[in-house]
Amino acid sequence: MESKYLKVKCKCGNEQTVFSHTTQIVNCSSCNEPLAHPSGGVAIIHGDIVEELGGFRYLNFQIRTNLLLQL
């Protein structure tokens, strides 16, 4: 999967842009809950991806994210 930026909505309602292949834990700027964890490839996203900023593989990414979340 290509690298891209994702707009992730935290459970607190805050929306934040997260790099899809981040190598650092990304915390919500509002409530400080983790929004993304690095996984060596596509980051594990916590929260809803409300928008994809570049790229066309949203569905595929969402499926992969769900698989990662189930591990």
Ligand SMILES: [Zn+2]
């Ligand atoms: Zn939050």
